Amino acid sequence: MNDLVFMHGLNEEPYTTDKIIAKCSDNQLKVVKNLIRNHKKDFEDFGVLHFENAKPLKGSKGGRPVKTYHLNEQQATLLITYLDNTPQVNQFKKSLVREFYRMKKELTTRQINRAIEKPQRQTLMDAVKSWSNANQWSYRNMTQLLLKRATGLTANQIKRQRHIDNSLDGLTVKEQERYTQLENIAIGLVGLNKTWDEVKGVLLLA
Template sequence: MELVYYKGLQDEPYTTNEVIAEYTGIKYKSVYEAIRNNITDIEDFGVLPFEMVKPTQGNGGRPKKIYHLNEQQATFLITLLDNTPKVKEFKKLLVKSFYQIKSELDERKIHRQVNKVVNISFGDVIKAHYPASKYAYSNYHRLAYKYALGVTPKQIKEQRHTDDPQSALTSDESERLERTKQQIALFIQDGNDYQAIKTKLFADI
């Protein structure tokens, strides 16, 4: 179980009451009640969203309410729990995890901006060479993903549960995709068609 999650580049990282219970050794019900009893104070640090999650084992059981707590909300909640050695250790792990996730998100945002510039060039090259084609961009876009990452944008959406495959990429994946798009743009400018470019890309694999 991860300590901190996020859904997209523009979304705030969060942890959950389930994570807090798991890592502190405190009963889920106790953590849940601590939130319910102090929800007004917790919401001073922002809106407190939640999701209803069905039990993973078996067919019975009631869905659980899983709260998504941002860093300030989680930090405040932990101050309300018993300050055991396990809780202290979790505090340190949680602070580190939030920092790491935020750093990764910042890096991804930078790559996203770089990719926007690259995509303008990539898109302009395709538009200039295939002015009448409705599908040229989507075909080359999909080819770039397939070569750089081994999957299509649609598969990334399904695997990573996102509507925006670009935002779900790691920094390394974004760099590989960027280089591939630049390579494809150069191939197009050299007069290669789709099949020739595909053959050249996958020739060394």
């Protein structure tokens, strides 16, 4: 199973949703939502019960927003204990545990990588400041190019799609590694006083 657990940024814990739990445990969504509402205080013992409101689907009755609950690992585990212990639920429990473990491991790695990259980012900033070919947009353009090459997305697209304020906090481990590699190349090229077109040309081929 893929896409069971989600993560936004470096300071938010991984979560799953009531929709995922309903689908993968073969339960009706309204049953799962009722369990959450009826045991709301129990879920809040394990953290804030987050949710998001989405617009109702076209053609659906009523115009009320659809509430989707975001459940952390403990909240999700608690919810599953309220479901019937069917073979499908048991299999889903194991898959969910594995996915939460994987995402927590990725989050830790991303946090470490981000901390390691910050001094390198400062090096790039300093290099651009003393770069004779720089203008007022050089650092921003450099960052945009690095992000685009590492992720295929612009900074704004990363923020919007991954629900974060800082685009660099939304990179996956693989994207972080790619970004760091490209950033090192950029630092070297700026240090050699290459023109922006030369820097851009090399990064586009890297």
